[in-house]
Amino acid sequence: MAALDVGGTKIAGALIAPDGRILKRALRPTPAKEDETVLLATLAEVLGELQSTPLWPEVRAVGVGSTGPVDAAAGTVSPVNIPGWRSFPITKEVGRLSGGLPVRLVGDAVAMAMGEHWCGAAREASNALCMVVSTGVGGGLLIDGRIHSGPTGNAGHIGHISVEISETLCVCGARGCIEQAASGPAITRTALALGWKPPQGEEATAQAVATSARQRNKAAIAAFDRAARALAAGVAATAHLLEINLAIIGGGVAEAGAVLFEPLRAHLQEYATLPFATPCQIRPAALSRDAGLVGAAAAALAIDQERPWPLSPVREAVTR
CATH class of the missing domain: 3.30.420.40 (ATPase, nucleotide binding domain)
Known part of the structure; x- marks a missing residue:
């Protein structure tokens, strides 16, 4: 699975195995004070680095954990610490940048909870x-x-x-x-x-x-x-x-x-x-700064395994 962790300081990305292991990382500073165009370009750079690896063809879904507020139903984010994004359609844009893969958006701390519950x-x-x-x-x-x-x-x-x-x-x-x-x-x-x-x-x-x-x-x-x-x-x-x-x-x-x-x-x-x-x-x-990435991957895994949402419990998604 592919995972993105969008914060006020950094935008991190990773390719993560079904057992929670991180296989590839990408990281860029968040240009939090810039406009939507610059922010989107940074997001594209992170995804582009993940797509450049031989592992990318195996990716079947993308999970996004973002600082909030988020609107998971609408697929948008309006982070208080990233003023350049207001009702930004991050689910749509990540889907476009990833070549049409399904995308699930969760709040960054919800992603952390998922990651720590899965393997933390x-x-x-x-x-x-x-x-x-x-x-x-x-x-x-x-x-x-x-x-x-x-x-x-x-x-x-x-x-x-x-x-x-x-x-x-x-x-x-x-x-x-x-x-x-x-x-x-x-x-x-x-x-x-x-x-x-x-x-x-x-x-x-x-x-x-x-x-x-x-x-x-x-x-x-x-x-x-x-x-x-x-x-x-x-x-x-x-x-x-x-x-x-x-x-x-x-x-x-x-x-x-x-x-x-x-x-x-x-x-x-x-x-x-x-x-x-x-x-x-x-x-x-236990997962330190990786908790959000691992949790976002769990959200992506739920899509791939057609699990009901919200995920319950996370570990079931990787054992069935």
């Missing part, structure tokens, strides 16, 4: 929240062993749940969103506002903030603590609402490791206070 940290889970924490913050839900994507494919879009009082508008137009505190750019902004400076010669990024936090820089630690608190509030709200017992955190910010996960687990104990929510565990994504 949620393999044995029945009720879980999977979060992508990167340029933005998204979520995908596994409920009673089934991927729950909602009517338009946006169920679990936890990044735009409000968890704090704020006068600053989020990119979505609301205030106090998890994404305002926990995304990579938000962590960087917080650290800079608290007096942190990147090491000489380095860019101000969440990765650089994480490095400083590991070196015990107080501003960097505080920035990650604020992010962790916002994430914990969102996880706890989901646990109280849906009785999930597992939250999996992936995306570029999750690669910070202990500087994120230690305060996240500590804050979760403060927020998940009711007896049915306290057992909720936090785990890093």
